[in-house]
Amino acid sequence: MDTVAVTTWSLEQTSPEDLTPSRIPDEASGIRTVRAEVPSPEFSRFLYTAVGGDVTWTDRLPWPRSRWAEFLERPGVETWVAWQRGTPAGFVELDGQADGVVEISYFGLLPAFRGRGVGGHLLSYGTARAWDLASRWQERRPTRRVWVHTCSKDGPYALQNYRRRGFRLFDTRTEQEPAHEAPGPWPGA
Structure with a gap:
């Protein structure tokens, strides 16, 4: 099986003032950016495949509906969707973890909305929501850290966008992964 070198960068903010x-x-x-307040495996899978289909997001493709539902219904998980005139443009998924830590587990734009200034705004909005997330679900404890990872398979401006929003690099790893063709937004696309 063919492999490809994939570099993953992990970044963090340790204060709301970092944003x-x-x-x-x-x-x-x-x-406009709106929280998807009703956990919907179908909608979340749509966002995941529509955003990640051309940049080889594959880790959640095998998830059955029940796994999506289980994840989305966990306390501390929120999905925020950017809309442009009624059309979904992208999303940011927050995953509240123990002790006031919030991971931006997924962030991205549908291909038609890239390069139009939407990504910086959505990442800013999502990061601000991450900074107040822990207080909404962990007995009013403040968020003490927001972190994210991006990789060389993501869009060419992803790392730069995180850095512009005030995220600092704390780890870099390069590993060989199986080579995949970009799956597209649906099977056989």
Whole structure:
């Protein structure tokens, strides 16, 4: 089986003051970000495949509906969706962990919305929500750390966007992984 070298960068913020927000899109852009408050495995899988299909997100593809539901119903898991004039543009998924730590487990844009200034805004918005997440579900404990990882399979501007938002690198690893063709947004796409 063919393999490919994949570099993974882990980044963090340790204070809400670390966040350097991007500009807020003007009202004419029609961008708004809304929490998907009802856990929906079908909607979350749609977002995952629509955003990650062309950049080889494959780890959740085998998940059955029950696994999606189990994950989404956990306390501390939130999905925030950016919409542009009624169309989903991207999402950020937050995973509250123990002791006031929040992972940005997934973040990305559908291909048609990349390069249009939406990503910086969505990451800023999602990171701000991560900083107040722990207080919403862990008996009012403050978030003390927000972390994320991105890899060389993600879009070419992902690492740069995280750094611009104030995330600092704390680990870099390069490993061989099985080579996959980008699955597209649906099987056989």
